[in-house]
Amino acid sequence: MGASKAVAEGVPSSSGPHPTEDPRIVALLRISAPGRDATPSVRSWCSCGRDLVAFGQRKAAALIDDHTRHRSVCPLLTEGKEAA
Numbered sequence: 001m002g003a004s005k006a007v008a009e010g011v012p013s014s015s016g017p018h019p020t021e022d023p024r025i026v027a028l029l030r031i032s033a034p035g036r037d038a039t040p041s042v043r044s045w046c047s048c049g050r051d052l053v054a055f056g057q058r059k060a061a062a063l064i065d066d067h068t069r070h071r072s073v074c075p076l077l078t079e080g081k082e083a084a
Helices: 056-075
Strands: 027-032 041-047 050-053
Touching: 027 056, 041 056, 050 056
Parallel strands: none
Antiparallel strands: 027 041, 041 050
């Protein structure tokens, strides 16, 4: 018999090498500012399903601000903070 499987076919249960208690990436802000006369870009990603991209200085700056706001309201990022 093979390893135990949970929820989805082919997905091993949590007894694998990466326990769920370890830190994991739940939100990411990627900023690319390649240099002079180039268009900056920003990608805001969250494991809640958020995946936004902006191009240009003004839109990139607005998305950075929005990403900061999202970090304070997203249930995946705020869970546990109330208890602390």
